Every structure is written in C-alpha cells, then in structure tokens.
Amino acid sequence: MFLTYVGESGITGTATTDSSQPHQVYTGLFVHESQSISINGEFSALCRRHFGAPLGEEGAPSVIRPVDLYQGLGYFASWQSLKRNELIQDCLGIMIRRETPVITSYVNKQEFNDAKAVGDDPYLTPWETPTGPLVNKFFFAVSMFLDELNMSSMSEAQIMDGSMSISNHSLVVAQNGASIESKFMSEFLRSDEGIDATGLIDDICFVEQEHSVGSQLSNLVAYFVRRWLQNPERPHPYFDGLRENKVIQVIYPVTI
Secondary structure, three states: OEEEEEEEEOOOOOOOOOOOOOEEEEEEEEEEOOOHHHHHHHHHHHHHHHHOOOOOOOOOOOOOOHHHHHHOOHHHHHOOHHHHHHHHHHHHHHHHHHOOOEEEEEEEHHHHHHHHHHOOOHHHOOOOOOHHHHHHHHHHHHHHHHHHHHHHOOOHHHHHHOOOOOOOOEEEEEEOOOOOOHHHHHHHHHOOOOHHHOOOEEEEEEEOHHHOHHHHHHHHHHHHHHHHHHOOOOOOHHHHHHHHOOOEEEEEEOOO
C-alpha cells in the first residue's frame, strides 16, 4: 500500500484571484508503506543537524514552510541563502535518492474565474471555486498512476484477459485546515472519471502538518512546481532536479 501525501501551494483562502499566485497546485507524494519509517528517520536526522533539535522543540520551527525557507522569512529570516539552500537540498534529497514519485495537478485561477463568469462550461457548473475541479483532477491523477503501476506488474495474458489485479492501492493523507475536504473524494468516486478508481483509493485521512513528514515534503514540491508554472522561462534548479531525477513524474492541468 502507498500513502499519498497531499501538498498544496497557491491557496489564497477565500480569494480566487492573486496576481502573485495565479496557479493553485496539488501534489501527491507516493510513499510505499515499507519506506515510511526510513523517510521519517532521515527527516528527523536532518532536522537535528540543521536546527539542533527535532521540529517543534526549543530552537526549531514547528513546521518547515516552503515560502519561509526559500525566501528567508519567518524562522529563516536570519539564515543566509547558502544555509537555506543546504536544507532544501537535504529535504529534496530524501525523495531523489528513493525516486519517490510525485504526481501533480494544477488550475489557472483566472481562467477558472473567466469561464465561470461566462457560464457556458458545464464541466465547471458544480464548483464555485477552483479547488473543486482541481481536487477532481488530482484524484484522477492518483487513480491513473496506481492503474498504470498495477498494469506494469501484469503479464500480457492478464492484460488481454481483462483480469485486473489490484496489488497497489493508496490511502490519501491530507492536511487539517487545508483546502481539501473528505466530501471531494466521495464526489469524485461518484463521477464518470472516478468510477474506475474504486479499489485503487482506499480512503482519505487528515493529519496535522506538524506531525507529517510526507505532507511537509509534498508541500515543498508543490511550492517549486507553482514557481515553475508562474515563470517557466526562468531557471528553476530545484524543480528541474526533481523532474530529472524521476520524482516529479506527471503534471495534469485542469483544462478549461
């Protein structure tokens, strides 16, 4: 079984327009249950190395916020860029060494608002904010990844016979207080896109970000994906490193 940790970036509360964050991004970090303990242990070790203590204890932040780490804000305001870069590299290295797969979905919030204003797109009718279609696309991406993973382990005879064997399935791990809600998954499973996801996605659970290494790593990936989407012509070494090292595997846009 996989634990799929949901990361978010570009979430602007009740506002759906923000020129500095035109895209809303979801990432799904797929951690096989057999790797969960080693990833948590490695993350704990790097926190002790960089902060002198585990997250949440004296001298360390309660959580690593991507924007603070990258831009030198909040806890990291006194850190020089080289020191922040080392921490970023160590965090990304946890995923790169294992080639931990990440699937991504995103929506252009302004395009969503424009289409809703016109009101002639039946696909967008059920949703009032960009989060709705984005979550739907995200769950579709999760089910597609798992479907392909299962098919890759099947023989040609099994594929031709149509006897689908579900050996890889996932529990979705989302963050408390984030934009994703449990109702979104049930809505997806009832939709035309989600009808084939039954058996692939077990359930969704919610955790505090402070207690979830996978959520913090997934948030970091989401942040760098959003920065790349905003200015794809500029250099993005962190994003490029994740994509070239088979961490960022596929990116699904919400087509409007």
